[in-house]
Amino acid sequence: MAYHYARLGANILITARREPKLKGVVEKCKEIGNLNGKNHLISLDMGDGEAPSELIKYAEHVFGSIDYVVLNHVISWHYGEWTGSEDDLTRLHRTFTVSFHSYVSIASHVIPHLEASRGSLIVMSSTLGKIPMPFVASYSAAKHALQVGVKIRVAPQFLRWCLHG
Ligand SMILES: NC(=O)c1ccc[n+]([C@@H]2O[C@H](COP(=O)([O-])OP(=O)(O)OC[C@H]3O[C@@H](n4cnc5c(N)ncnc54)[C@H](OP(=O)(O)O)[C@@H]3O)[C@@H](O)[C@H]2O)c1
Numbered sequence: 680m681a682y683h684y685a686r687l688g689a690n691i692l693i694t695a696r697r698e699p700k701l702k703g704v705v706e707k708c709k710e711i712g713n714l715n716g717k718n719h720l721i722s723l724d725m726g727d728g729e730a731p732s733e734l735i736k737y738a739e740h741v742f743g744s745i746d747y748v749v750l751n752h753v754i755s756w757h758y759g760e761w762t763g764s765e766d767d768l769t770r771l772h773r774t775f776t777v778s779f780h781s782y783v784s785i786a787s788h789v790i791p792h793l794e795a796s797r798g799s800l801i802v803m804s805s806t807l808g809k810i811p812m813p814f815v816a817s818y819s820a821a822k823h824a825l826q827v828g829v830k831i832r833v834a835p836q837f838l839r840w841c842l843h844g
Contacts, residue, residue: 752781
């Protein structure tokens with residue numbers, strides 16, 4: 680996705696936890712993108728409650744304004760039967776923190792920028808947010824919550840929804 684935006688000449692800021700991977704993506708964006716483009720990275724764990732505001736502050740710092748925000752990160756799936764164990768509860772909490780709360784938090788922090796730029800928010804959902812499947816309850820619930828939480832409550836006017844197979 681970053682390469683696609685780079686080819687279109689966008690300035691890019693990408694984030695995830697693994698900095699070496701991010702560096703590789705930024706290098707390639709420099710090769711294929713606008714010669715005078717700005718390509719940045721910031722390594723953050725979206726399980727950390729401060730990460731969404733840090734991300735937007737960094738974007739403000741390097742770009743000044745923000746036109747497009749693509750929310751795509753997701754915690755690895757846990758595929759298994761819900762047993763109600765402490766492990767299940769911990770995984771549910773982590774799934775919602777990374778794959779739901781951080782989306783709502785980023786969307787909330789970025790709204791003033793999107794208002795100013797008349798920009799767009801792109802949220803990566805899943806068919807499993809619409810049609811649940813056995814053994815992926817936490818993932819499915821987080822994606823469903825996104826559809827309600829971001830689409831209806833947080834930022835409907837900026838949203839370009841993306842449903843993924
Ligand atoms: N693949 C599919 O078949 C499919 C189907 C339906 C919907 N989707 C949706 O499409 C999107 C992308 O899916 P994908 O298959 O490309 O996922 P993926 O390969 O598992 O990639 C997940 C990305 O999220 C980052 N990430 C994971 N945990 C993170 C954390 N705690 N903080 C910050 N970044 C984190 C990972 O980088 P780090 O590990 O470096 O942090 C990685 O870049 C997701 O929203 C997913 O729900 C995918």
